[in-house]
Amino acid sequence: MSPVPAAALLSAFAVAALLADRTVSVAAIAIVLLGVCLRAPRRRRWPYLAGTLLSGLVLFLFSPLLGSYGGVVYWEGPTVPVLGRLDVTSNELEEALFQGLRLASVGLAFAAYALLLDHDRLLQAGGRLRRSVLAVALATRLLPTLERDAAGYVEALRGRGVEVEGLRGRARLLSPLLAGSLERSLNLAESMEARGFGRPGRTRAPRPAWRRIDRLAIAASVLLVVSGVLWL
Amino acid sequence: MALARVDRLGYRHPDATRPALEDVSLELQAGELVCLLGPSGSGKSTLLRALAGLVPHFHGGTFAGRVEVGGRDTRRARPSELAGTVASVFQDPEDQVVFTLVANEVEFGLENLGVPAAQIPLRARAALEAGGVGHLARRRTSELSAGELQRVCLASALALGPELLLLDEPTSQLDPEAAERLLERLGELEAAAVVSEQRPALPLEHCDRVLFLEAGRLLLDAPREPALDWLERNRPAYLGKLQVVTNEDRAVPDQIVVRLEHVAHAYDGRHAVGPASLEVGRGEIVALTGPNGSGKTTLAKLAAGLLEPASGRVDRKGRAAYLSQDPGRYVVAERVDEEVALGVGGDLARARKAIGTVGLGGFEARHPRDLSSGERERVALAAVLVTDPDLLVLDEPTRGMDPDRKRALAALLRRDSARRATLVVTHDLSFAGDVADRAVSLETSRELVVA
Numbered sequence: 001m002s003p004v005p006a007a008a009l010l011s012a013f014a015v016a017a018l019l020a021d022r023t024v025s026v027a028a029i030a031i032v033l034l035g036v037c038l039r040a041p042r043r044r045r046w047p048y049l050a051g052t053l054l055s056g057l058v059l060f061l062f063s064p065l066l067g068s069y070g071g072v073v074y075w076e077g078p079t080v081p082v083l084g085r086l087d088v089t090s091n092e093l094e095e096a097l098f099q100g101l102r103l104a105s106v107g108l109a110f111a112a113y114a115l116l117l118d119h120d121r122l123l124q125a126g127g128r129l130r131r132s133v134l135a136v137a138l139a140t141r142l143l144p145t146l147e148r149d150a151a152g153y154v155e156a157l158r159g160r161g162v163e164v165e166g167l168r169g170r171a172r173l174l175s176p177l178l179a180g181s182l183e184r185s186l187n188l189a190e191s192m193e194a195r196g197f198g199r200p201g202r203t204r205a206p207r208p209a210w211r212r213i214d215r216l217a218i219a220a221s222v223l224l225v226v227s228g229v230l231w232l
Numbered sequence: 233m234a235l236a237r238v239d240r241l242g243y244r245h246p247d248a249t250r251p252a253l254e255d256v257s258l259e260l261q262a263g264e265l266v267c268l269l270g271p272s273g274s275g276k277s278t279l280l281r282a283l284a285g286l287v288p289h290f291h292g293g294t295f296a297g298r299v300e301v302g303g304r305d306t307r308r309a310r311p312s313e314l315a316g317t318v319a320s321v322f323q324d325p326e327d328q329v330v331f332t333l334v335a336n337e338v339e340f341g342l343e344n345l346g347v348p349a350a351q352i353p354l355r356a357r358a359a360l361e362a363g364g365v366g367h368l369a370r371r372r373t374s375e376l377s378a379g380e381l382q383r384v385c386l387a388s389a390l391a392l393g394p395e396l397l398l399l400d401e402p403t404s405q406l407d408p409e410a411a412e413r414l415l416e417r418l419g420e421l422e423a424a425a426v427v428s429e430q431r432p433a434l435p436l437e438h439c440d441r442v443l444f445l446e447a448g449r450l451l452l453d454a455p456r457e458p459a460l461d462w463l464e465r466n467r468p469a470y471l472g473k474l475q476v477v478t479n480e481d482r483a484v485p486d487q488i489v490v491r492l493e494h495v496a497h498a499y500d501g502r503h504a505v506g507p508a509s510l511e512v513g514r515g516e517i518v519a520l521t522g523p524n525g526s527g528k529t530t531l532a533k534l535a536a537g538l539l540e541p542a543s544g545r546v547d548r549k550g551r552a553a554y555l556s557q558d559p560g561r562y563v564v565a566e567r568v569d570e571e572v573a574l575g576v577g578g579d580l581a582r583a584r585k586a587i588g589t590v591g592l593g594g595f596e597a598r599h600p601r602d603l604s605s606g607e608r609e610r611v612a613l614a615a616v617l618v619t620d621p622d623l624l625v626l627d628e629p630t631r632g633m634d635p636d637r638k639r640a641l642a643a644l645l646r647r648d649s650a651r652r653a654t655l656v657v658t659h660d661l662s663f664a665g666d667v668a669d670r671a672v673s674l675e676t677s678r679e680l681v682v683a
Contacts, residue, residue, distance in 0.1 A: 024609045040499040120336035128471050138330070144374065156561035156612075158538055159554030160575030160619050176564050179601060187327035195388065196315030196344030205352040 001208055003122040005217035010109045011116075012221035017105035018227030023094065026101040026130060033108035040115035047147055048115060052107030060100030121207065121209035138188075142181070151179055234259040235302065236283055236396055242296035243278060243287055252278040254448045256297075260424050265389020265415075267435040268428040269463075270445035271634040274462065276428040277323065279445065280398045281409030282318045283426065285311040286545050293383030302395060303511055308474055312458050316345045319394035323401050323605065323632065325381040330389075334360070335369040338388045345392060351397055355391050364413060378405040378557070393681025394444030397425040403434065404631050407523040407659050420522035430634050432470050436460065444470075487549065489653035491622045495544035497530050505530040507544055510672060512623065512653040518647060519664035520657045522674035528657045529557065529627055531674060536566065537624040556627035557606035557657075562600060564614050569596040571611060575619040586618035587611075592652070605632045613641070620651070627657045630667065642667040 010033075017029045037045055057092060079085045125232075153173050154164045164170060164213030192198075241256040242431040253275045256499075260266065260283075270276050277623055281287040285306040288295040302317040315456070319341075322328055331337040338356040345356065360366045365383045373381065382405045389397060397418070403411035411431070414436040418425045426443075429435045436442070442459030444452035444467065452462050463470050489512050496506025505527025511516045522528050534538040536554035552573070565571040573583035582595055590610040595603070602613055609632055616624065625647075630638045638660070645654060645667050658664050664671050 043500050073561070102674060118333065120331045120333050133410065148374070152556065152558060152561045153564060155533075155538055155554075156556045156558075157541060157564065158575065159556060159625075160616050161551065161553065162574050172564060180560065180563070183601070184327050187324065189323070190286055190329065191320075191322060191328035192330060193311045193318045194284055194315060194318075195392070196288060196312045196339035197340075199312045199344055199346075200347040202344050203346050203349050204335075204343055205356075208351050 001217055002208070002214045003118045005124060005210070005214040006117055008221040009217045009224075010113050012224040014109035016101050016209060016224045017109075019225070020102075023098045023101065026105055030101050032110060032126070033105060033112055037108055040112075044144065045111070045115055047143075048111035051110075052104055052111055055105030055107060059103050060096045062089045066093045067095060068139040069095050084131045089172060106226040132162030145184070146177055146181065149177055153177070153194045187210045197212060215217060233303075235262045236260040237300045238279075238282070238297070240297035241279075241282060241299060242294075244294040246292045251294075251448050253282070253464055256445075256448075258443065258448070258450065258453050260426065262395065262424055263422055264424050264440045265419050265425070265438060266426045266441045266443060267432065267439035268445065269432055269445045269467075269634060270384060270403045270631065271282075272430075273604050274445040275448040276445055277400050278448075280320065280400055280426060280428060282306065283396065284315050284318050284398055285309060285314045286320075288410065296307055299665055312344070316392050317394060318396045319380075319389035319392045320398040320399060321389050321400065321402055323404070325378065325385045325405070327387050329373045329381065331663070332372055332374070333369075334365070334371050334384050334655065337373055337384060338391050339390055341392050347473075354464075355393075359385075359387040359391035359547065362390055364410065364418065365449065367631070369378060377525050377529075379407065379410065382406060383410070383515060386666070393423075393424050397421070397423050398413040399425060399427045401428055402432060402630065402657075403431060405535055405628075405659070407521075407526075408434070408661055410524055411659070417565070425672075430632060430638075431662065432528045432635070433662055436463075445616065468633075469639055485516050485653075487514045488512070489514050489546075489549050490548045490655070492531070492535060493530070493545050493547075495534050495541040495546060497527075497534060497542050505534075505674070506541070508536070509544075512655050514622070514653050515650045516651050516669045517654040517656060517667055519660065519668035519671040520655060521661065521664060521671055526674045528674050532610070532625045532627050532655060532657045548623060551618040551619065552623040553619045553621035555612055555616045555624075555626045555629055557631060559632075560613040564610065566599060567596065568592065568598050568600055568603075568611055572614045572618050582618055583614070586614040590614045590616065591640065604658055606634070606637065609633060610637075617648075624652050624654045625657075626654070628659065629656065630658060630660050630663050638663050639666065 013029055013033055020026050025093040037049060063089065065086045069089060073087055073089050075088040077086035077181035087113050150173055153176060155166055238256055238258045241253055242251055243253040244251040256279065268276050277449065280293065282299050283301060285602050287293065289310055291298065296680045302315055306314065329337055330340055335356055338359055339352050342352045342355055346525060357369065360369055363383045363386045365380060365387055368376065368380060368384065373384065375462065376384065382402065386402060401413060406414065411434050415434055418427065428433050439456055441455050442452060443450060452459060454462060475545055484602050492509040493509050494507040497504045508531060510585065511530065520528050530539065533554065537548060538554055562571055565574060567578050569583045569587060572586055573580050576582050583672055587593060587596055588614050591609065592614065600608060603611065614631060633641065642663060654665060
């Protein structure tokens with residue numbers, strides 16, 4: 001599938017998840033997107049999946065304590081200043097599940113975009129917005145690049161017998177990761193300028209024509225958003 | 233008329249205490265292949281950047297003299313305007329890649345130059361074939377080995393059809409065969425090419441002319457034959473002859489420190505190495521060579537215990553240390569001594585001793601990121617040597633290192649070799665000849681061949 005219809009379809013899934021009112025609909029969207037993400041190689045997909053699913057889980061676990069939606073009370077806790085009385089009710093659990101799945105769906109749509117789309121061709125489709133789209137494409141690559149750098153630092157440390165463990169161990173990598181990222185961006189900018197980036201009169205490599213599946217994806221995207229408003 | 237003319241060029245980087253280039257004058261003629269030599273930090277990369285217009289436009293600093301390329305003064309023409317006339321390949325291929333797919337990466341420069349749309353894929357494909365990486369066109373750049381990525385960057389430069397090709401250590405990640413093919417190809421080009429190299433044996437065989445820089449000054453600018461005479465008299469280390477390593481006189485080591493038996497490994501289902509077997513004993517230095525993509529690094533990581541084999545077994549006695557081929561991975565701490573001390577629980581005294589061993593005494597308080605690439609390489613070496621391992625695994629330790637420094641490293645490794653088993657992954661056969669007791673070649677067939 002061409003990247004533009006694919007990006008439109010993923011966006012439509014995310015929008016539908018935000019518009020839908022029923023837990024089962026959002027759950028179905030999350031399952032579909034999870035299936036899509038599982039097509040990516042295991043080594044690349046795990047940080048995205050772990051981050052997204054963990055975020056959804058945290059929302060599911062903590063939001064019932066803070067919400068007040070009534071229903072059957074399952075647990076009553078202490079009263080905390082500012083937050084009020086902590087409790088867990090049937091309605092709060094339902095709402096937490098709904099919001100957790102919604103967050104996971106949006107995260108999974110982004111994960112599928114980052115893991116599976118041909119960002120280069122998406123960039124080529126940017127037309128007049130090419131510079132902005134290039135910035136987005138480079139930003140999208142930032143996460144995998146940081147992930148690779150972090151793995152490199154961890155490997156170099158393990159190579160001298162230092163295990164990186166716990167939050168504190170990983171936090172130590174933040175500063176070199178940031179500095180390395182800045183250094184790389186300067187080198188990349190230099191390389192781009194040396195290859196004529198920014199020169200007037202640029203052209204574009206020809207893009208393959210859309211196929212039937214691409215047109216179907218666009219139609220499905222519209223249908224998904226409309227369904228999200230009306231039925232889901 | 234000269235293709236490029238450098239007239240009394242002087243340049244000082246912003247905040248630098250001494251100039252990177254001083255009073256450099258030279259001319260480059262169309263079609264000639266020029267070998268640019270000199271120690272680390274002598275100004276080779278800066279000279280290449282000046283010829284591309286990146287100095288001073290991109291880097292700032294103080295610029296004196298004049299550089300003209302294709303009749304255009306680089307102070308007036310921006311690097312992007314010179315692109316097409318000039319094409320550059322920088323030292324670190326990973327930092328040059330913009331796109332996700334190889335074909336798109338090569339097409340990028342052509343699009344910027346305004347090449348007609350219909351010609352772009354054809355020229356990109358031809359450049360990839362010329363670079364010997366046509367089969368990688370649809371691969372993701374992030375999945376390529378360093379050597380493959382280096383050839384993709386070269387293809388990106390060749391695609392532009394430049395009159396002047398500037399290559400900063402273009403063979404540093406290539407196996408000898410690929411390096412030979414590259415230099416043969418450069419010799420066939422109509423374009424002039426300036427090749428900065430720290431493995432000078434091959435470029436010296438193929439070049440028309442030699443430049444030698446030291447401390448920012450051009451000490452030598454001569455055709456090949458007189459230049460070889462000059463190097464023989466003044467800088468013999470740069471003529472390091474290729475030695476064939478044999479195992480005929482090898483003493484059988486008393487203790488095998490690491491034994492790999494029929495090990496194999498794959499990344500995400502993609503076969504990386506094996507089945508392969510190898511053993512390294514205490515007191516011996518083994519050079520592991522082989523073509524790009526043959527799985528040398530994977531085998532080295534298996535030996536060091538950084539990877540687990542998918543099949544086969546690894547027996548290791550004692551502690552292993554592994555030196556990554558990227559010295560940029562040794563910049564976690566804020567000071568050089570603290571970085572080196574990470575492997576010994578923060579023991580700064582041991583760290584300082586190791587720093588002295590690699591010739592960086594006085595650098596202890598510097599930030600590792602402020603050092604040159606050659607200095608970073610030595611910090612990385614100190615960071616693994618300080619752990620005093622039973623098995624020392626070094627992955628391309630001479631990348632970016634000048635011949636004098638390589639000799640010093642070989643001497644250092646040999647001096648302490650009795651204490652440990654040492655496995656050195658390298659494309660640098662001259663270095664392998666200097667340092668190793670025996671060489672093991674990992675061929676693409678994944679079988680080990682003992683030289």
